[in-house]
Amino acid sequence: MVGMDRVRRELRGSVLALAMVAVATVVVYALTQSLEVRRGSAVYLLPVLLAGWHLGLIPALVAAVAGVLWSGYFFFSPYYSFYLARPNEIVNLLLFMVVAVVTSHLANSMKGQKELAQRREKEVGDLYAFSRRLAAASSAADIYLAIEQHLASLVQRKVVLFGAASDRDTKAEHGALSQRVRDAIAEVQTGRTLATIVDDGAGDIWLVRRVSQKNADFGVIAIDLGSVPPDAIEEVRKRVDDVLSDAAATLERLDVARALNDAKMRSETELLREALIGSVSHELRTPLASILGAATVLSKSPAVAKDERLTSLAGVVRDEAERLNSEIQNLLDATRISREQIRPRQEWIEPQDIVNAALERRRRRLSGHHVSLDMDSNLPFIYVDAVLVEQAFGQIVDNAAKYSPPGSPITVAAKRNGRDIVLSVRDEGAGLTAQESKQLGERFFRGARHATTTSGSGLGLWIAKAFVSANGGKIEAASAGADQGTTVSIHLPFATPASQPEVDADD
Amino acid sequence: MTEANPVVLVVDDEVQIRRFLRAGLELDGFSVQDAETGADAVRCATLTPPDLVILDLGLPDMDGSEVLERLRAWSNVPIIVLSVRSNETEKVRLLESGADDYVVKPFGMAELLARAHAALRRHVRVSTGEPVVKVGPLSIDLAARIVTINGARVMLTPKEYRLLQLLAQHAGNVVTHQFLLKEVWGSPHLHDTHYLRIFVRKLRQKIEVDPTQPRILLTELGVGYRLVAPEGAVAAAK
Numbered sequence: 001m002v003g004m005d006r007v008r009r010e011l012r013g014s015v016l017a018l019a020m021v022a023v024a025t026v027v028v029y030a031l032t033q034s035l036e037v038r039r040g041s042a043v044y045l046l047p048v049l050l051a052g053w054h055l056g057l058i059p060a061l062v063a064a065v066a067g068v069l070w071s072g073y074f075f076f077s078p079y080y081s082f083y084l085a086r087p088n089e090i091v092n093l094l095l096f097m098v099v100a101v102v103t104s105h106l107a108n109s110m111k112g113q114k115e116l117a118q119r120r121e122k123e124v125g126d127l128y129a130f131s132r133r134l135a136a137a138s139s140a141a142d143i144y145l146a147i148e149q150h151l152a153s154l155v156q157r158k159v160v161l162f163g164a165a166s167d168r169d170t171k172a173e174h175g176a177l178s179q180r181v182r183d184a185i186a187e188v189q190t191g192r193t194l195a196t197i198v199d200d201g202a203g204d205i206w207l208v209r210r211v212s213q214k215n216a217d218f219g220v221i222a223i224d225l226g227s228v229p230p231d232a233i234e235e236v237r238k239r240v241d242d243v244l245s246d247a248a249a250t251l252e253r254l255d256v257a258r259a260l261n262d263a264k265m266r267s268e269t270e271l272l273r274e275a276l277i278g279s280v281s282h283e284l285r286t287p288l289a290s291i292l293g294a295a296t297v298l299s300k301s302p303a304v305a306k307d308e309r310l311t312s313l314a315g316v317v318r319d320e321a322e323r324l325n326s327e328i329q330n331l332l333d334a335t336r337i338s339r340e341q342i343r344p345r346q347e348w349i350e351p352q353d354i355v356n357a358a359l360e361r362r363r364r365r366l367s368g369h370h371v372s373l374d375m376d377s378n379l380p381f382i383y384v385d386a387v388l389v390e391q392a393f394g395q396i397v398d399n400a401a402k403y404s405p406p407g408s409p410i411t412v413a414a415k416r417n418g419r420d421i422v423l424s425v426r427d428e429g430a431g432l433t434a435q436e437s438k439q440l441g442e443r444f445f446r447g448a449r450h451a452t453t454t455s456g457s458g459l460g461l462w463i464a465k466a467f468v469s470a471n472g473g474k475i476e477a478a479s480a481g482a483d484q485g486t487t488v489s490i491h492l493p494f495a496t497p498a499s500q501p502e503v504d505a506d507d
Numbered sequence: 508m509t510e511a512n513p514v515v516l517v518v519d520d521e522v523q524i525r526r527f528l529r530a531g532l533e534l535d536g537f538s539v540q541d542a543e544t545g546a547d548a549v550r551c552a553t554l555t556p557p558d559l560v561i562l563d564l565g566l567p568d569m570d571g572s573e574v575l576e577r578l579r580a581w582s583n584v585p586i587i588v589l590s591v592r593s594n595e596t597e598k599v600r601l602l603e604s605g606a607d608d609y610v611v612k613p614f615g616m617a618e619l620l621a622r623a624h625a626a627l628r629r630h631v632r633v634s635t636g637e638p639v640v641k642v643g644p645l646s647i648d649l650a651a652r653i654v655t656i657n658g659a660r661v662m663l664t665p666k667e668y669r670l671l672q673l674l675a676q677h678a679g680n681v682v683t684h685q686f687l688l689k690e691v692w693g694s695p696h697l698h699d700t701h702y703l704r705i706f707v708r709k710l711r712q713k714i715e716v717d718p719t720q721p722r723i724l725l726t727e728l729g730v731g732y733r734l735v736a737p738e739g740a741v742a743a744a745k
Contacts, residue, residue: 285591289613290523296615297531318615325613345595345729348701350708352719353726375719381704386728387595
């Protein structure tokens with residue numbers, strides 16, 4: 001079939017070449033008649049060149065021979081005879097034939113190079129796009145999608161990926177395949193063979209192989225090659241191999257295999273943990289909400305309200321419920337931090353707003369202390385997650401109230417210090433020994449002096465530190481020593497005044 | 508408030524929570540109906556339209572926000588949402604979809620009552636067209652657009668007034684950043700919370716005794732602002 005095509009093409013070319021020679025003859029004839037040009041044999045070079053360039057070697061040779069014979073026939077004596085008598089005609093003939101060979105060869109190689117260049121350009125473009133996608137891929141699913149789409153564009157047919165632990169659902173696609181292809185996929189998946197070629201029964205050839213020859217975890221890919229001739233399969237197969245070896249290398253390098261396994265394991269433990277956190281938060285907090293709510297209703301009910309002792313008891317229930325709640329919150333926060341799930345939602349905020357919110361929420365707990373405020377007006381705005389910073393600051397306030405005697409003063413300040421906003425809490429309580437200062441803020445650390453007298457989990461300051469550092473700040477604690485009081489401060493950068501937000505003039 | 512006791516519909520699947528809410532609300536002069544599920548709540552609200560709804564978000568049959576939407580489809584009854592802590596995004600979303608205010612679990616009865624009364628008062632104010640909102644020394648005449656502190660006139664720029672007006676219309680209830688930004692500066696500035704920070708600072712300097720410790724215009728971190736509950740609501744809450 002291919003041979004027939006070729007003969008037909010050469011025949012068509014030769015006919016065209018002869019036509020061009022005929023045209024050249026007419027031109028030469030016109031030239032010799034009108035301009036008295038003696039010999040126009042050079043004109044016959046044109047058909048040779050054109051045929052060589054566009055039609056190939058055989059039409060060019062046909063043009064060369066025809067040209068020489070024609071010019072001999074028409075323009076050289078003996079006229080109207082194909083007999084080549086003169087040496088220069090022989091030379092012409094040879095020359096024409098050399099030109100034909102050289103031009104067609106040149107044209108051929110130029111064309112070949114051009115095609116090659118275009119194909120390369122497309123391939124490089126595709127590969128570049130592919131590798132860019134691989135580089136940008138953040139999950140195995142992204143990588144698989146990239147492989148699938150790149151191969152689909154390469155073979156211009158359907159490509160289906162299976163068994164990769166990607167989160168894609170391939171069941172529907174699987175069902176759409178013919179039984180033979182599905183069998184082949186199963187065969188490759190079970191590892192009986194690494195790659196196979198199968199006819200799907202409907203005239204299409206499928207290439208089924210592992211994504212990676214080395215690692216079964218990366219799954220199986222099935223590529224519809226269409227109705228390709230057997231000798232073309234090998235070529236497509238090689239190109240697919242190239243792409244997949246690149247992709248597999250990327251998958252290996254990104255350590256996706258382990259990640260896939262880990263993800264499987266993690267998702268299970270994660271589920272367990274999430275369920276646990278969910279149930280802890282719900283199961284513990286729901287009764288707490290009832291206890292706390294009921295206590296506040298009780299304290300307002302006429303029977304209790306007129307009896308001071310009962311009111312104070314209701315107050316105890318409420319305070320303890322609140323404390324329990326904040327401990328549960330700490331546990332939840334600690335889990336959240338361990339899972340690195342703090343994503344600050346930053347916004348511009350007035351530093352005093354954070355301090356005020358933290359104090360307001362703890363008004364009852366602070367009622368036993370003498371709290372004084374020292375806040376600069378017109379502090380620069382800070383760009384932080386106000387809720388996280390408030391929780392951190394509240395924790396510090398809680399600690400101050402917890403580790404200083406009732407009735408003692410607590411000073412809360414919000415100041416500007418260089419490029420930082422400093423929110424600080426100073427108490428006149430237990431203070432810190434040098435050793436305690438060092439360990440302060442470690443997870444579960446509790447000073448030995450207070451372990452028996454004051455309750456706590458040792459999580460509070462650790463959480464506060466995590467929340468503050470998530471906002472680009474730091475916590476510092478200073479104390480002159482045991483029983484000398486403590487100052488704990490949050491330092492938050494506010495950057496330069498130039499970066500402070502501005503609004504156009506009012507209205 | 509008026510002739511009969513206001514009816515409050517409590518929607519919560521936890522029986523203990525319903526019990527204390529019923530006690531607290533009845534003690535405060537409400538007449539209480541309750542519903543365990545979202546479907547129940549919608550049915551109940553349709554049969555006997557309540558004056559106030561207290562809606563828990565964790566319902567067994569449908570998402571609290573769905574109940575909210577269903578109620579809002581035909582009613583502008585004040586709705587107070589009971590939410591869990593540390594989910595500011597959700598609070599904002601619920602406020603945007605029509606909740607009047609929220610209380611974070613666990614909460615004290617006084618807090619819930621303050622929110623409830625503020626929402627009720629706003630409802631009454633809107634329906635009766637009562638023009639003056641009084642918050643402590645601050646008085647805002649919404650009809651005459653006059654703001655005074657202890658009788659002395661406070662001069663505000665148009666934007667400052669607009670901001671205060673919106674807060675006064677919702678006095679006692681939280682108003683989200685997004686709502687304020689949209690109403691004062693328009694939709695393109697929906698995320699420019701710093702505009703608000705700057706104007707609130709200016710406003711506080713004019714209406715607060717100590718702008719660093721505001722008593723009137725309060726910040727709800729991550730959510731919005733709240734003008735403290737006007738007189739009456741405060742008294743009832745205490």
